[in-house]
Amino acid sequence: MPLASTTLIDLQTAATRSDYGLSTLRRHIRAGTIPAVKVKGRIYLRPEDLDTFTAPEPVHVPDSALQDWAARMAATAPAFRPEQRNIIMSAFASALGGE
Structure with a gap:
């Protein structure tokens, strides 16, 4: 993910914004479900990627x-x-x- 002209939020902000715990977000970042970058030891991600991760998926039941x-x-x-x-x-x- 390029850093130039990209708005990033830190992991704590992402946790607050999404109501997911830090360990849950870290686990999904490690699994590759949520794209993220590490800068000087801190984890950052794009708000759009967090929104995509937290968006509800429709359930189709016959x-x-x-x-x-x-x-x-x-x-x-x-x-x-x-x-x-x-x-x-x-x-x-x-x-x-x-x-």
Whole structure:
């Protein structure tokens, strides 16, 4: 990573900014997951590289797996009280443009 005209942050700043611990960031730097440079004994990385590392990755789950999970949860869940059911039905109806 070239240092010229590149904004770098130190490891402590990266830890604070990302909510990852120093040891976790060091482990990922050692593994090559996060590009970094060492200057006079201190570790620096680009904010963009930290952002890329911390960006959420979408999880793709087949509809059938979600339906199976929902059926298992519904089978073990306690029954709703009538007032709870009315609140839930009202929320879904308004969200779906119904009554």
